[in-house]
Amino acid sequence: MISKLTGILDSTYDTSAVIDVNGVGYSVFCSQKTLSQFGKSGEKVTLFTEMIVREDFMQLYGFKTAEEREWFRLFLSVQGVGMKVALAILSIGDPQQFTHAIVHQDKTFFAQAEGVGPKLAMRLVHELKDKVNKQMPLSSFTLNTDISFPTNALQDALSALTNLGYKLIEAQEALNFAQQKAGKDATIEELIRLSLTKLARI
Numbered sequence: 257m258i259s260k261l262t263g264i265l266d267s268t269y270d271t272s273a274v275i276d277v278n279g280v281g282y283s284v285f286c287s288q289k290t291l292s293q294f295g296k297s298g299e300k301v302t303l304f305t306e307m308i309v310r311e312d313f314m315q316l317y318g319f320k321t322a323e324e325r326e327w328f329r330l331f332l333s334v335q336g337v338g339m340k341v342a343l344a345i346l347s348i349g350d351p352q353q354f355t356h357a358i359v360h361q362d363k364t365f366f367a368q369a370e371g372v373g374p375k376l377a378m379r380l381v382h383e384l385k386d387k388v389n390k391q392m393p394l395s396s397f398t399l400n401t402d403i404s405f406p407t408n409a410l411q412d413a414l415s416a417l418t419n420l421g422y423k424l425i426e427a428q429e430a431l432n433f434a435q436q437k438a439g440k441d442a443t444i445e446e447l448i449r450l451s452l453t454k455l456a457r458i
Contacts, residue, residue, distance in 0.1 A: 258282075258316060262302045265294055271343070273318065275301060284318035285339070287346035293320055308339060315339070323351050334383045336376050344369040345380075358384050359425045388425060410435075413444050413451070422455055430454040 261284065263277035272285045273294060284303060294301060303318035304325045317339065319325040324346060331342040348368045349357075357365035363377040372380070410431065417427035434442075434450035442450075 258305050258307050260302070260304055261318065262300070265297050265299050265301045267297055268294055273301075275303065275318075282316060284316045285343065286318045287324075287343045289347050289350075290318065290320050290324070317343070319346075327351055327354055330384060330387055331380070333387065334376075334380055336379060341369070341371040341376075344371050355388060355425060357381065358388055359429065361385075410447075413447050416448055417451055417455070420452075426455060427451065 261275050261277055261282055263275045263282070266274040266276045266281055268274075268291055271291075272283055273291060275282045275284055284305065286303075290303075303320065304322045305319070306317045306325055306328060308315050308317065317328065319328060328342050328346060331337050331345055332339070337345075345354075345366060347370075349365070353365070356362070358381055361381045363374070363381050365377075366372050366380045367374060367377040414424075414427055414431055417431065418424055422430075430451040431447060433454045434447045437450050438446050
């Protein structure tokens, strides 16, 4: 199983790229967003990969981050989403936008992707809501760091909220609210208190 490639960008196409790894060219399907982030041919690139093996084909899919790969896997878990559609969804946003759309049940966001109609968009937001909480790791959720709190302290506060039984996405949004409300001189205890106040309203 190939899970990561580091090599030289040989060429790019509409939906794929060829990565030269020690003289072996790997054809890797990528989202439009990932393809747009490549530099010029001849430059070094690293891709996290997912190999899909079926009876009649074997294909390699590439992603700039491991988090993007996790979202690809999540999208494929939804009935009606194949590899092409999953890449199309990855082309319209980033992980934080996907999380926000699922939390707020924003089916219109996913309907922007090629091949995603209203029914499939509805299925995406419904089926992924619980899966996001269970499968996405704590480190994949981005906290608001515009205010200068130590990142480790914020992660500790987030962990405290989830340990109290709150869903990860809900805790993250509440903590971001608390950061804006409390100001830069707030203690972690105050952030947790404000977060709990916000969560009580949900």
